[in-house]
Amino acid sequence: MRPIVNGLEQRYSGRLQVIKVNFTDPRMGSVVEEYGATVHPALVFLRANGHMDDIILGEADEAHIVKAVNHLLATP
Numbered sequence: 001m002r003p004i005v006n007g008l009e010q011r012y013s014g015r016l017q018v019i020k021v022n023f024t025d026p027r028m029g030s031v032v033e034e035y036g037a038t039v040h041p042a043l044v045f046l047r048a049n050g051h052m053d054d055i056i057l058g059e060a061d062e063a064h065i066v067k068a069v070n071h072l073l074a075t076p
Contacts, residue, residue, distance in 0.1 A: 004062045
């Protein structure tokens, strides 16, 4: 999934910020708990205000991820 995410980061440059978190790092425990990202990989889609819009747990194809990104960007 990394190549897909990297591609989307470039494709939506200026409109989407991608933050990568290593959830196996013990310092990230609160982030993992807060968003329920208990499966690897996990994609958490957050609004600018920090509220979660969507989450994809486990492997996903590019179409599924693009749909989530487009929804995030299309709704205020």
